[in-house]
């Protein structure tokens with residue numbers, strides 16, 4: 077079964093207008109930039125089916141405090157679950173290679189992690205180390221501040237310098253820090269730099285992957301390039317939602333849980349939280365006793381009126397206490 081992501085005219089128009097803007101910022105002709113976005117002529121894009129999720133997963137441990145033991149554990153799980161790759165910090169690539177020797181689990185290294193604000197030359201140096209050590213994929217963090225400065229020449233060169241190192245490159249946009257326009261512009265720049273993927277998040281910022289961002293990124297980069305959803309994806313349903321919106325890779329530290337839930341659907345069920353029975357509001361008004369009621373009626377009939385009946389009833393109640 078082939079799944080599709082439909083284009084809407086509003087998003088198409090927006091992407092067109094951003095291509096015009098980005099071309100201007102870069103000093104390029106719009107027509108030349110548009111050649112990279114032929115998919116904008118389509119009504120829908122092919123996307124993947126959310127099944128066999130292990131083949132979508134970059135099994136990830138990027139914590140500064142991750143030890144050799146943790147990396148070994150990560151690699152062991154990647155082998156056991158047949159994950160697509162492990163994603164580690166560059167200093168951990170050599171040991172990931174040792175742990176994964178003889179298997180087909182790939183190794184992705186992050187670069188410029190997690191702020192993306194290091195110099196391009198530092199990123200290139202780190203990328204070369206990772207590739208020479210055995211990484212075949214590089215997850216680089218974009219320079220978010222330079223993007224917000226509209227210094228698109230810098231951002232384009234920053235990404236392209238990593239792409240030129242030769243591995244498959246995923247450009248981490250850190251979408252939680254960007255608005256819709258910035259997500260589109262960063263995706264356009266990633267396409268122009270010939271990056272293979274755009275990726276949402278580091279998992280270390282103010283937010284993670286959102287399905288609406290995945291959809292937007294997919295519509296910008298088209299079918300020839302891929303989208304990686306990452307950051308905060310902890311269960312099967314969230315991972316499947318990302319794939320239904322155009323993701324072809326899931327970066328997650330909870331890959332084991334995600335795949336366990338796919339293989340055992342009963343683990344997906346939301347926990348049933350037993351509701352406490354609501355405390356009944358104390359709305360009952362104090363009931364009049366038969367004596368009080370009779371006394372009020374008698375006084376009313378004797379001509380003391382309603383007020384007299386009420387006062388007499390009140391006196392009787394106090395007297396009885």
Ligand SMILES: O=C[C@H](O)COP(=O)(O)O
Pocket residue numbers: 136138163277278279280284306307308309327328329330
């Ligand atoms: O690139 C992947 C992310 O760092 C994973 O984030 P996560 O720990 O929220 O799954």
